Amino acid sequence: MTAPADLAGFDVVPLGASDLQELQPILDEESRAWAEELDWDYRGSVEVLRPFVQSGSVTGYVLRADGHTVGFAYAVPEPPKCLIGDLYVLRAYRSESAETLLLEAVLRDVFCRPWLRRVECQLMLLERPLERRLPFQQYARRYPRSLMAIDPAQALDLPVHSEAARYRLEHWSSAYQFEAASVIATAYRNHVDAEVNDQYRTRSGALRFLTNLLVYSGCGIFCDSASYLAFDSSDRLVGLCLVSLVRPDVGHITQVSVIPEVQGRGLGYELIRRSLVAVKQLGCRKVTLTVTNANSRARELYTRMGFTVQRRFAAYVWER
Incomplete structure:
Protein backbone atom coordinates (compact mmCIF):
# COMPACT_ATOMS: atom_id res chain seq x y z
CA MET A 1 0.00 0.00 0.00
CA THR A 2 1.34 3.46 -0.92
CA ALA A 3 1.84 5.79 2.03
CA PRO A 4 -0.13 9.06 2.03
CA ALA A 5 1.77 12.09 0.77
CA ASP A 6 1.89 13.64 4.25
CA LEU A 7 3.86 10.60 5.48
CA ALA A 8 6.75 11.02 3.06
CA GLY A 9 9.95 10.91 5.09
CA PHE A 10 8.44 9.02 8.04
CA ASP A 11 9.85 5.67 9.14
CA VAL A 12 8.46 3.20 11.67
CA VAL A 13 11.11 1.38 13.71
CA PRO A 14 10.70 -1.27 16.44
CA LEU A 15 10.75 0.21 19.93
CA GLY A 16 13.40 -2.29 21.01
CA ALA A 17 15.86 -0.73 18.57
CA SER A 18 15.53 2.66 20.25
CA ASP A 19 17.17 4.16 23.29
CA LEU A 20 14.70 5.25 25.96
CA GLN A 21 16.44 8.62 25.99
CA GLU A 22 15.16 9.19 22.45
CA LEU A 23 11.63 9.06 23.83
CA GLN A 24 12.22 11.59 26.60
CA PRO A 25 11.25 14.73 24.61
CA ILE A 26 8.08 12.95 23.47
CA LEU A 27 7.21 11.80 26.99
CA ASP A 28 7.85 15.32 28.30
CA GLU A 29 5.54 16.90 25.71
CA GLU A 30 2.89 14.25 26.32
CA SER A 31 3.01 14.88 30.07
CA ARG A 32 2.52 18.60 29.43
CA ALA A 33 -0.42 17.84 27.12
CA TRP A 34 -2.11 15.71 29.79
CA ALA A 35 -1.60 18.51 32.33
CA GLU A 36 -2.84 21.29 30.04
CA GLU A 37 -5.72 19.51 28.31
CA LEU A 38 -6.89 17.04 30.96
CA ASP A 39 -5.63 18.47 34.28
CA TRP A 40 -3.83 15.19 34.87
CA ASP A 41 -0.30 14.58 36.16
CA TYR A 42 0.79 11.91 33.70
CA ARG A 43 4.37 11.57 34.93
CA GLY A 44 3.50 8.50 37.00
CA SER A 45 2.23 6.72 33.89
CA VAL A 46 5.46 7.58 32.11
CA GLU A 47 7.44 6.00 34.94
CA VAL A 48 5.34 2.83 34.62
CA LEU A 49 6.47 2.59 30.98
CA ARG A 50 10.21 2.66 31.70
CA PRO A 51 10.69 -0.85 33.15
CA PHE A 52 8.51 -2.37 30.41
CA VAL A 53 10.66 -0.82 27.68
CA GLN A 54 13.92 -1.63 29.44
CA SER A 55 12.94 -5.28 29.92
CA GLY A 56 11.64 -5.68 26.37
CA SER A 57 8.30 -6.98 27.68
CA VAL A 58 6.22 -4.70 25.45
CA THR A 59 5.73 -4.66 21.72
CA GLY A 60 5.98 -1.22 20.21
CA TYR A 61 7.26 1.12 17.55
CA VAL A 62 8.71 4.59 17.22
CA LEU A 63 8.07 7.07 14.44
CA ARG A 64 11.09 8.83 12.97
CA ALA A 65 11.30 11.90 10.75
CA ASP A 66 14.04 14.40 9.92
CA GLY A 67 16.53 12.21 11.77
CA HIS A 68 14.58 12.41 15.04
CA THR A 69 12.21 10.19 16.99
CA VAL A 70 8.87 12.03 16.85
CA GLY A 71 6.34 9.50 18.12
CA PHE A 72 5.86 6.11 19.73
CA ALA A 73 3.27 3.48 20.55
CA TYR A 74 3.45 0.35 22.66
CA ALA A 75 1.26 -2.57 23.67
CA VAL A 76 1.40 -4.94 26.63
CA PRO A 77 0.49 -8.58 25.85
CA GLU A 78 -1.86 -10.22 28.36
CA PRO A 79 -2.77 -13.39 26.42
CA PRO A 80 -5.22 -13.89 24.87
CA LYS A 81 -5.49 -10.11 24.60
CA CYS A 82 -3.18 -7.14 24.28
CA LEU A 83 -3.51 -3.61 25.68
CA ILE A 84 -2.25 -0.63 23.70
CA GLY A 85 -0.86 1.39 26.56
CA ASP A 86 0.02 4.61 24.77
CA LEU A 87 0.43 6.32 21.41
CA TYR A 88 1.71 9.85 21.00
CA VAL A 89 3.17 11.93 18.17
CA LEU A 90 4.86 15.29 18.73
CA ARG A 91 2.58 18.22 17.85
CA ALA A 92 4.97 19.48 15.18
CA TYR A 93 4.66 16.17 13.30
CA ARG A 94 1.18 15.07 14.31
CA SER A 95 -1.53 14.11 11.86
CA GLU A 96 -4.20 11.48 11.80
CA SER A 97 -2.13 9.63 9.18
CA ALA A 98 1.01 9.67 11.35
CA GLU A 99 -0.91 8.28 14.32
CA THR A 100 -2.49 5.61 12.14
CA LEU A 101 0.94 4.58 10.87
CA LEU A 102 1.99 3.75 14.43
CA LEU A 103 -1.34 2.17 15.36
CA GLU A 104 -1.29 -0.05 12.29
CA ALA A 105 2.29 -1.16 12.98
CA VAL A 106 1.40 -2.23 16.53
CA LEU A 107 -1.75 -4.05 15.41
CA ARG A 108 0.04 -5.85 12.60
CA ASP A 109 2.67 -7.04 15.08
CA VAL A 110 -0.01 -8.23 17.52
CA PHE A 111 -2.03 -10.06 14.88
CA CYS A 112 1.08 -11.96 13.75
CA ARG A 113 0.89 -13.75 17.11
CA PRO A 114 -1.87 -16.38 17.00
CA TRP A 115 -2.20 -16.50 20.80
CA LEU A 116 -3.34 -12.85 20.85
CA ARG A 117 -6.96 -12.59 19.73
CA ARG A 118 -8.11 -9.27 21.15
CA VAL A 119 -6.71 -5.74 21.41
CA GLU A 120 -8.10 -2.97 23.64
CA CYS A 121 -7.14 0.68 23.90
CA GLN A 122 -8.35 4.07 25.09
CA LEU A 123 -6.13 6.85 23.77
CA MET A 124 -7.29 10.15 25.25
CA LEU A 125 -5.15 12.44 23.07
CA LEU A 126 -5.77 10.83 19.69
CA GLU A 127 -6.82 13.08 16.80
CA ARG A 128 -10.47 12.80 15.68
CA PRO A 129 -11.17 9.72 17.83
CA LEU A 130 -14.83 9.40 16.86
CA GLU A 131 -14.47 9.96 13.11
CA ARG A 132 -11.12 8.50 12.10
CA ARG A 133 -10.79 5.37 10.00
CA LEU A 134 -9.35 2.49 12.02
CA PRO A 135 -6.76 0.05 10.69
CA PHE A 136 -7.88 -3.58 10.50
CA GLN A 137 -11.41 -2.27 10.22
CA GLN A 138 -12.82 -5.77 9.79
CA TYR A 139 -11.94 -6.57 13.42
CA ALA A 140 -12.63 -3.15 14.93
CA ARG A 141 -15.35 -1.78 17.19
CA ARG A 142 -15.54 1.80 18.42
CA TYR A 143 -17.20 2.88 21.67
CA PRO A 144 -17.67 6.65 22.08
CA ARG A 145 -16.87 7.78 25.62
CA SER A 146 -16.78 11.02 27.59
CA LEU A 147 -14.53 12.49 30.26
Whole structure:
Protein backbone atom coordinates (compact mmCIF):
# COMPACT_ATOMS: atom_id res chain seq x y z
CA MET A 1 0.00 0.00 0.00
CA THR A 2 1.34 3.46 -0.92
CA ALA A 3 1.84 5.79 2.03
CA PRO A 4 -0.13 9.06 2.03
CA ALA A 5 1.77 12.09 0.77
CA ASP A 6 1.89 13.64 4.25
CA LEU A 7 3.86 10.60 5.48
CA ALA A 8 6.75 11.02 3.06
CA GLY A 9 9.95 10.91 5.09
CA PHE A 10 8.44 9.02 8.04
CA ASP A 11 9.85 5.67 9.14
CA VAL A 12 8.46 3.20 11.67
CA VAL A 13 11.11 1.38 13.71
CA PRO A 14 10.70 -1.27 16.44
CA LEU A 15 10.75 0.21 19.93
CA GLY A 16 13.40 -2.29 21.01
CA ALA A 17 15.86 -0.73 18.57
CA SER A 18 15.53 2.66 20.25
CA ASP A 19 17.17 4.16 23.29
CA LEU A 20 14.70 5.25 25.96
CA GLN A 21 16.44 8.62 25.99
CA GLU A 22 15.16 9.19 22.45
CA LEU A 23 11.63 9.06 23.83
CA GLN A 24 12.22 11.59 26.60
CA PRO A 25 11.25 14.73 24.61
CA ILE A 26 8.08 12.95 23.47
CA LEU A 27 7.21 11.80 26.99
CA ASP A 28 7.85 15.32 28.30
CA GLU A 29 5.54 16.90 25.71
CA GLU A 30 2.89 14.25 26.32
CA SER A 31 3.01 14.88 30.07
CA ARG A 32 2.52 18.60 29.43
CA ALA A 33 -0.42 17.84 27.12
CA TRP A 34 -2.11 15.71 29.79
CA ALA A 35 -1.60 18.51 32.33
CA GLU A 36 -2.84 21.29 30.04
CA GLU A 37 -5.72 19.51 28.31
CA LEU A 38 -6.89 17.04 30.96
CA ASP A 39 -5.63 18.47 34.28
CA TRP A 40 -3.83 15.19 34.87
CA ASP A 41 -0.30 14.58 36.16
CA TYR A 42 0.79 11.91 33.70
CA ARG A 43 4.37 11.57 34.93
CA GLY A 44 3.50 8.50 37.00
CA SER A 45 2.23 6.72 33.89
CA VAL A 46 5.46 7.58 32.11
CA GLU A 47 7.44 6.00 34.94
CA VAL A 48 5.34 2.83 34.62
CA LEU A 49 6.47 2.59 30.98
CA ARG A 50 10.21 2.66 31.70
CA PRO A 51 10.69 -0.85 33.15
CA PHE A 52 8.51 -2.37 30.41
CA VAL A 53 10.66 -0.82 27.68
CA GLN A 54 13.92 -1.63 29.44
CA SER A 55 12.94 -5.28 29.92
CA GLY A 56 11.64 -5.68 26.37
CA SER A 57 8.30 -6.98 27.68
CA VAL A 58 6.22 -4.70 25.45
CA THR A 59 5.73 -4.66 21.72
CA GLY A 60 5.98 -1.22 20.21
CA TYR A 61 7.26 1.12 17.55
CA VAL A 62 8.71 4.59 17.22
CA LEU A 63 8.07 7.07 14.44
CA ARG A 64 11.09 8.83 12.97
CA ALA A 65 11.30 11.90 10.75
CA ASP A 66 14.04 14.40 9.92
CA GLY A 67 16.53 12.21 11.77
CA HIS A 68 14.58 12.41 15.04
CA THR A 69 12.21 10.19 16.99
CA VAL A 70 8.87 12.03 16.85
CA GLY A 71 6.34 9.50 18.12
CA PHE A 72 5.86 6.11 19.73
CA ALA A 73 3.27 3.48 20.55
CA TYR A 74 3.45 0.35 22.66
CA ALA A 75 1.26 -2.57 23.67
CA VAL A 76 1.40 -4.94 26.63
CA PRO A 77 0.49 -8.58 25.85
CA GLU A 78 -1.86 -10.22 28.36
CA PRO A 79 -2.77 -13.39 26.42
CA PRO A 80 -5.22 -13.89 24.87
CA LYS A 81 -5.49 -10.11 24.60
CA CYS A 82 -3.18 -7.14 24.28
CA LEU A 83 -3.51 -3.61 25.68
CA ILE A 84 -2.25 -0.63 23.70
CA GLY A 85 -0.86 1.39 26.56
CA ASP A 86 0.02 4.61 24.77
CA LEU A 87 0.43 6.32 21.41
CA TYR A 88 1.71 9.85 21.00
CA VAL A 89 3.17 11.93 18.17
CA LEU A 90 4.86 15.29 18.73
CA ARG A 91 2.58 18.22 17.85
CA ALA A 92 4.97 19.48 15.18
CA TYR A 93 4.66 16.17 13.30
CA ARG A 94 1.18 15.07 14.31
CA SER A 95 -1.53 14.11 11.86
CA GLU A 96 -4.20 11.48 11.80
CA SER A 97 -2.13 9.63 9.18
CA ALA A 98 1.01 9.67 11.35
CA GLU A 99 -0.91 8.28 14.32
CA THR A 100 -2.49 5.61 12.14
CA LEU A 101 0.94 4.58 10.87
CA LEU A 102 1.99 3.75 14.43
CA LEU A 103 -1.34 2.17 15.36
CA GLU A 104 -1.29 -0.05 12.29
CA ALA A 105 2.29 -1.16 12.98
CA VAL A 106 1.40 -2.23 16.53
CA LEU A 107 -1.75 -4.05 15.41
CA ARG A 108 0.04 -5.85 12.60
CA ASP A 109 2.67 -7.04 15.08
CA VAL A 110 -0.01 -8.23 17.52
CA PHE A 111 -2.03 -10.06 14.88
CA CYS A 112 1.08 -11.96 13.75
CA ARG A 113 0.89 -13.75 17.11
CA PRO A 114 -1.87 -16.38 17.00
CA TRP A 115 -2.20 -16.50 20.80
CA LEU A 116 -3.34 -12.85 20.85
CA ARG A 117 -6.96 -12.59 19.73
CA ARG A 118 -8.11 -9.27 21.15
CA VAL A 119 -6.71 -5.74 21.41
CA GLU A 120 -8.10 -2.97 23.64
CA CYS A 121 -7.14 0.68 23.90
CA GLN A 122 -8.35 4.07 25.09
CA LEU A 123 -6.13 6.85 23.77
CA MET A 124 -7.29 10.15 25.25
CA LEU A 125 -5.15 12.44 23.07
CA LEU A 126 -5.77 10.83 19.69
CA GLU A 127 -6.82 13.08 16.80
CA ARG A 128 -10.47 12.80 15.68
CA PRO A 129 -11.17 9.72 17.83
CA LEU A 130 -14.83 9.40 16.86
CA GLU A 131 -14.47 9.96 13.11
CA ARG A 132 -11.12 8.50 12.10
CA ARG A 133 -10.79 5.37 10.00
CA LEU A 134 -9.35 2.49 12.02
CA PRO A 135 -6.76 0.05 10.69
CA PHE A 136 -7.88 -3.58 10.50
CA GLN A 137 -11.41 -2.27 10.22
CA GLN A 138 -12.82 -5.77 9.79
CA TYR A 139 -11.94 -6.57 13.42
CA ALA A 140 -12.63 -3.15 14.93
CA ARG A 141 -15.35 -1.78 17.19
CA ARG A 142 -15.54 1.80 18.42
CA TYR A 143 -17.20 2.88 21.67
CA PRO A 144 -17.67 6.65 22.08
CA ARG A 145 -16.87 7.78 25.62
CA SER A 146 -16.78 11.02 27.59
CA LEU A 147 -14.53 12.49 30.26
CA MET A 148 -16.81 14.39 32.65
CA ALA A 149 -15.83 16.80 35.41
CA ILE A 150 -17.32 18.58 38.42
CA ASP A 151 -16.22 21.03 41.09
CA PRO A 152 -16.62 18.89 44.24
CA ALA A 153 -17.83 21.96 46.12
CA GLN A 154 -21.13 21.39 44.30
CA ALA A 155 -21.52 18.15 46.26
CA LEU A 156 -21.97 20.15 49.44
CA ASP A 157 -25.36 21.23 48.06
CA LEU A 158 -26.43 17.75 46.97
CA PRO A 159 -28.97 16.24 49.38
CA VAL A 160 -28.44 12.91 51.10
CA HIS A 161 -30.52 10.38 49.18
CA SER A 162 -33.73 9.37 50.92
CA GLU A 163 -32.79 5.69 50.62
CA ALA A 164 -29.26 6.14 52.00
CA ALA A 165 -30.23 4.85 55.45
CA ARG A 166 -30.76 1.38 53.96
CA TYR A 167 -27.00 1.01 53.52
CA ARG A 168 -23.89 1.30 55.65
CA LEU A 169 -21.07 3.14 53.92
CA GLU A 170 -17.47 2.61 55.03
CA HIS A 171 -14.12 3.74 53.70
CA TRP A 172 -12.31 1.33 51.42
CA SER A 173 -10.54 -1.60 53.06
CA SER A 174 -8.33 -4.05 51.18
CA ALA A 175 -9.89 -6.78 53.33
CA TYR A 176 -12.86 -6.60 50.96
CA GLN A 177 -10.87 -6.74 47.73
CA PHE A 178 -12.21 -10.16 46.67
CA GLU A 179 -15.79 -9.19 47.49
CA ALA A 180 -15.31 -5.92 45.60
CA ALA A 181 -14.17 -7.87 42.53
CA SER A 182 -17.37 -9.91 42.73
CA VAL A 183 -19.46 -6.73 42.91
CA ILE A 184 -17.75 -5.34 39.80
CA ALA A 185 -18.15 -8.56 37.80
CA THR A 186 -21.80 -8.87 38.82
CA ALA A 187 -22.58 -5.22 38.07
CA TYR A 188 -21.13 -5.45 34.55
CA ARG A 189 -22.75 -8.71 33.50
CA ASN A 190 -24.21 -8.19 29.98
CA HIS A 191 -23.12 -4.54 30.15
CA VAL A 192 -21.56 -2.45 27.37
CA ASP A 193 -18.50 -1.73 29.53
CA ALA A 194 -17.74 -5.46 29.61
CA GLU A 195 -17.40 -5.21 25.83
CA VAL A 196 -14.90 -2.37 26.26
CA ASN A 197 -12.89 -4.07 29.04
CA ASP A 198 -13.12 -7.85 29.20
CA GLN A 199 -11.72 -7.85 32.75
CA TYR A 200 -15.22 -6.92 33.90
CA ARG A 201 -16.59 -10.25 32.70
CA THR A 202 -15.14 -12.43 35.47
CA ARG A 203 -14.27 -12.11 39.13
CA SER A 204 -10.62 -12.96 38.41
CA GLY A 205 -10.47 -10.29 35.71
CA ALA A 206 -12.12 -7.72 37.99
CA LEU A 207 -9.58 -8.60 40.68
CA ARG A 208 -6.71 -7.85 38.26
CA PHE A 209 -8.42 -4.59 37.36
CA LEU A 210 -8.70 -3.67 41.05
CA THR A 211 -5.08 -4.57 41.71
CA ASN A 212 -3.97 -2.26 38.92
CA LEU A 213 -6.01 0.59 40.40
CA LEU A 214 -4.63 0.05 43.89
CA VAL A 215 -0.98 -0.59 43.05
CA TYR A 216 -0.07 1.23 39.84
CA SER A 217 -0.25 4.95 39.10
CA GLY A 218 -1.68 4.79 35.57
CA CYS A 219 -5.02 6.07 36.88
CA GLY A 220 -3.53 8.23 39.63
CA ILE A 221 -2.66 7.52 43.25
CA PHE A 222 -5.39 5.51 44.96
CA CYS A 223 -7.18 7.51 47.67
CA ASP A 224 -8.73 5.22 50.28
CA SER A 225 -10.06 8.14 52.35
CA ALA A 226 -12.35 9.17 49.46
CA SER A 227 -13.27 5.62 48.37
CA TYR A 228 -16.34 3.93 49.81
CA LEU A 229 -17.88 0.50 50.20
CA ALA A 230 -21.64 0.01 50.72
CA PHE A 231 -23.15 -2.83 52.75
CA ASP A 232 -26.78 -3.85 53.08
CA SER A 233 -28.56 -4.79 56.32
CA SER A 234 -27.13 -8.32 56.14
CA ASP A 235 -23.56 -6.94 55.91
CA ARG A 236 -23.26 -7.98 52.26
CA LEU A 237 -21.10 -5.75 50.06
CA VAL A 238 -23.45 -4.36 47.38
CA GLY A 239 -21.67 -1.32 45.95
CA LEU A 240 -18.48 0.71 45.81
CA CYS A 241 -17.00 3.99 44.60
CA LEU A 242 -13.23 4.20 44.15
CA VAL A 243 -11.21 7.40 43.78
CA SER A 244 -7.63 8.22 42.84
CA LEU A 245 -5.77 11.53 42.80
CA VAL A 246 -4.44 12.38 39.34
CA ARG A 247 -3.01 15.63 40.69
CA PRO A 248 -2.76 16.74 44.32
CA ASP A 249 -5.89 18.86 43.78
CA VAL A 250 -7.75 16.76 41.18
CA GLY A 251 -9.57 13.53 41.94
CA HIS A 252 -10.68 10.88 39.47
CA ILE A 253 -13.50 8.40 40.13
CA THR A 254 -12.05 5.19 38.74
CA GLN A 255 -14.97 2.88 39.47
CA VAL A 256 -18.62 3.01 40.52
CA SER A 257 -20.37 -0.36 40.80
CA VAL A 258 -23.68 -1.41 42.34
CA ILE A 259 -25.04 -4.95 42.06
CA PRO A 260 -28.11 -5.17 39.77
CA GLU A 261 -30.66 -6.04 42.44
CA VAL A 262 -30.15 -2.74 44.28
CA GLN A 263 -29.60 -0.50 41.25
CA GLY A 264 -32.07 2.34 40.81
CA ARG A 265 -32.41 2.93 44.57
CA GLY A 266 -30.02 5.85 44.91
CA LEU A 267 -26.99 3.92 46.15
CA GLY A 268 -24.77 4.91 43.22
CA TYR A 269 -25.75 8.55 43.76
CA GLU A 270 -24.99 8.38 47.47
CA LEU A 271 -21.63 6.67 46.96
CA ILE A 272 -20.55 9.34 44.47
CA ARG A 273 -21.87 12.14 46.69
CA ARG A 274 -19.88 10.83 49.67
CA SER A 275 -16.73 10.53 47.57
CA LEU A 276 -17.13 14.07 46.22
CA VAL A 277 -17.52 15.47 49.74
CA ALA A 278 -14.44 13.55 50.91
CA VAL A 279 -12.37 14.76 47.95
CA LYS A 280 -13.43 18.35 48.60
CA GLN A 281 -12.29 17.97 52.21
CA LEU A 282 -8.88 16.92 50.87
CA GLY A 283 -8.63 20.26 49.06
CA CYS A 284 -9.46 19.13 45.53
CA ARG A 285 -10.87 21.67 43.06
CA LYS A 286 -12.04 19.16 40.46
CA VAL A 287 -13.17 15.55 40.13
CA THR A 288 -13.38 13.66 36.84
CA LEU A 289 -14.73 10.34 35.64
CA THR A 290 -15.18 8.57 32.32
CA VAL A 291 -18.36 7.02 30.95
CA THR A 292 -19.29 5.06 27.86
CA ASN A 293 -21.88 7.11 25.98
CA ALA A 294 -24.09 4.07 25.43
CA ASN A 295 -24.43 3.80 29.22
CA SER A 296 -27.25 6.35 29.24
CA ARG A 297 -28.36 5.55 32.78
CA ALA A 298 -24.95 6.44 34.22
CA ARG A 299 -24.56 9.52 32.01
CA GLU A 300 -27.94 10.85 33.14
CA LEU A 301 -27.02 10.32 36.81
CA TYR A 302 -23.70 12.13 36.44
CA THR A 303 -25.37 15.01 34.59
CA ARG A 304 -28.05 15.36 37.29
CA MET A 305 -25.32 15.52 39.92
CA GLY A 306 -23.59 18.37 38.06
CA PHE A 307 -20.89 16.68 35.97
CA THR A 308 -20.28 18.21 32.54
CA VAL A 309 -18.44 16.81 29.51
CA GLN A 310 -14.81 17.93 29.37
CA ARG A 311 -13.62 15.77 26.48
CA ARG A 312 -14.96 13.20 24.05
CA PHE A 313 -12.83 10.21 23.11
CA ALA A 314 -13.27 6.56 22.19
CA ALA A 315 -12.42 3.07 23.33
CA TYR A 316 -11.37 0.74 20.53
CA VAL A 317 -11.51 -3.03 20.48
CA TRP A 318 -10.17 -5.32 17.78
CA GLU A 319 -11.19 -8.97 18.04
CA ARG A 320 -10.69 -11.79 15.58
